Amino acid sequence: MPRSFLVKKHFSAGKKPNYSELERQAAVAAPLLYEPCPLAVIPPPEVLGPGAYYPPLVWDAGLLSSLFPGGPGSEAAPGAGPGLELTALSSEEDEGKSSGPPSPASAPPAGERFRCARCARAFSTFAGLSKHKQSHCDAQARKSFSCKYCEKEYVSLGALKMHIRSHTLPCVCKMCGKAFSRPWLLQGHIRTHTGEKPFSCTHCSRAFADRSNLRAHLQTHSDVKKYQCKTCSRTFSRMSLLHKHEETGCSGSR
């Protein structure tokens, strides 16, 4: 799944929000910053000001259903409360509904629209796929919690629920409307508005909003980097740098 899967972005690619502008607004909107889960809670322009306000593109059930007819949100009762919509988890629905919104770009041929995530065998109907899934051995059958929005399967309901949050994105930033799957992801995002950087480097004066980024930074202080090219023995502070090095063609010497 792409990193940005279903994450609502309100600024065009290549453009970052004006954080300094947002920071100024943060003082005004601070009490509105974090709302654990409810949806559709973007303050009006008069509250946030033009710098922080984005059009009402809240990633809620209504938008989901408009984008994915028959997909996320379309089955939620009109009066259903906001927040995490997990009604989709009932075994009843999991059995009878097709998996979620197929990507238009990756839509398979009509004859194999339903593919078994286990053995990749394709079926023209969901019923055929369901029947096929039951034919798998017991050990495989134990991994029986299937996502209705995609074809991922999990061994536990908890794991499935966690995964489904990545489809429903119940945590919405009140500053910019961006939606996240988990509250702590939203908290990390809010730091981009507030400028809070609670993770400090013990070797230099730099501070980071994210622990993982601090960890990556600490590698820059290390003489021996963590990731080594098997061909030329050159070391890198990040795996991504090593991958990039390998992709661009390691010459085999340093």
Add this chain to the structure above:
DNA sequence: CTGGGGAAGGGGCCC
């Protein structure tokens, strides 16, 4: 081109 920072995603573990 390379290295580094920033932001974000997911799985797994613990309480």
Add this chain to the structure above:
DNA sequence: AGGGCCCCTTCCCCA
């Protein structure tokens, strides 16, 4: 069972 947190990873952008 659910939430919080940790860790790892990826992607984008910039110097």
